[in-house]
Amino acid sequence: MNKIFQLLLILLFFFINSSSVISDIYTEEDWELWRETYKDVKVKSTVKGWFLPFKTKDRKDIKTIDIISTFGSPRLSYVKGHFHTGIDMIPKKRNRDEYIYVYPVADGSVCSIHLTHPHKTIVIKHRLKDGTILFTSYKHLFEIYPEKGDRVNVQTRLGRLYTREEALKLGGRYDHLHLEIRKKFDDYGAASWTTMSRTNLNKRFYDPWKFIKEKLKQKK
Numbered sequence: 001m002n003k004i005f006q007l008l009l010i011l012l013f014f015f016i017n018s019s020s021v022i023s024d025i026y027t028e029e030d031w032e033l034w035r036e037t038y039k040d041v042k043v044k045s046t047v048k049g050w051f052l053p054f055k056t057k058d059r060k061d062i063k064t065i066d067i068i069s070t071f072g073s074p075r076l077s078y079v080k081g082h083f084h085t086g087i088d089m090i091p092k093k094r095n096r097d098e099y100i101y102v103y104p105v106a107d108g109s110v111c112s113i114h115l116t117h118p119h120k121t122i123v124i125k126h127r128l129k130d131g132t133i134l135f136t137s138y139k140h141l142f143e144i145y146p147e148k149g150d151r152v153n154v155q156t157r158l159g160r161l162y163t164r165e166e167a168l169k170l171g172g173r174y175d176h177l178h179l180e181i182r183k184k185f186d187d188y189g190a191a192s193w194t195t196m197s198r199t200n201l202n203k204r205f206y207d208p209w210k211f212i213k214e215k216l217k218q219k220k
């Protein structure tokens with residue numbers, strides 16, 4: 001009996017450790033702990049145009065996408081009361097295999113890959129024509145293909161989403177893309193679950209829906 005109890009304790013220990021990878025990042029003071037996942041890449045190519053992150057029929061047509069959760073809504077999970085720093089989206093026709101892959105919304109370089117299942121995230125640094133630096137972040141990827149430092153363009157496969165079945169196995173609805181458009185990345189990604197005020201939300205993030213809708217209208 002004692003042996004079984006010991007075994008259960010060991011299993012519990014591993015379960016807690018593997019499922020709490022982000023448990024040490026609660027507040028802004030903790031952000032430095034996340035710095036090692038960041039690579040300060042130089043972005044050589046400037047952004048030429050903006051596209052939707054899925055290869056739907058028309059990557060400029062916003063109607064090919066469903067938004068399942070909006071920017072700025074309060075979250076009860078993990079750090080309770082943090083604001084949703086991105087939008088959750090899926091392509092409308094999910095039965096087509098190709099739509100499960102995620103692509104950059106603009107050209108740039110990979111500056112961070114962080115977290116593990118089911119929050120695996122890749123971040124791209126972009127340089128606009130006027131020199132402005134922006135970041136886009138793609139979360140809940142089942143697999144990630146590029147490496148930190150890689151140059152990527154709008155045709156590069158970044159990763160793929162969870163299928164509904166894979167997401168359910170992890171006990172959650174992670175079969176969507178969480179997309180962020182960021183003004184800054186001084187938090188190394190941790191502001192995604194530690195942003196507790198509207199001021200900080202707007203300091204660091206754009207509303208991706210508003211942002212991308214505006215950009216998709218631009219010709220090239």
Ligand SMILES: [Zn+2]
Pocket residue numbers: 069084086087088177178179
């Ligand atoms: Zn989200």
